[in-house]
Amino acid sequence: MGLKTDYKDAMFDGQRRYRLIPNEDGTYSLPDETAYTQKGDKFGANDINATNRAINQINHVAEVTLTVADWNGSAAPYTQTIPVPGATEDMEAMVVSALADGATETVQKSYSKAFGIVTSGTASLGEGTATFKVYKKPETDISIGLKGV
Structure with missing residues (x-):
């Protein structure tokens, strides 16, 4: 199985928008309210670990x-x-x-x-x-x- 090679960046017009919601404990939540023209892909620990394993294998x-x-x-x-x-x-x-x-x-x-x-x-x-x-x-x-x- 190959590594993912079709990641996309999030795209939007203007600035990102967030809604400021007060929480009961005095903190605030910031849900993203941006109107995206293209959803972006997430890149996390599983992705970088798979990439690093592939690089390590190439060099081993x-x-x-x-x-x-x-x-x-x-x-x-x-x-x-x-x-x-x-x-x-x-x-x-x-x-x-x-x-x-x-x-x-x-x-x-x-x-x-x-x-x-x-x-x-x-x-x-x-x-x-x-x-x-x-x-x-x-x-x-x-x-x-x-x-x-």
Whole structure:
């Protein structure tokens, strides 16, 4: 379900009008008596919480590991399905590098080769899973990030 994107501002001619009604406790109530040409939408806690959850999800990276031993198939394409808590079919995750900061040149070269194999294949999300398809099996386990999950 997407976020609401058709909010409208209240519109009226002239100035807002309020009726001043004295209450029994010495306070006043101010009901809005403005003649609106267009009713506006309310924006409250549920709206901003949904917006913030969506932004947090976009920026979140779930790190997963694809292991050499778990690629299935005797010929290309090879597949591997892994658990990804919180994943849903309607998410549009982006694969990002999870290469450790300070990795040696040897580790970086090995990682780049495996990352290239994984990202040249395809991936799809299911309910709590991700399935990867590659046309050549990587020779090492590879940890990757799924941004937006």
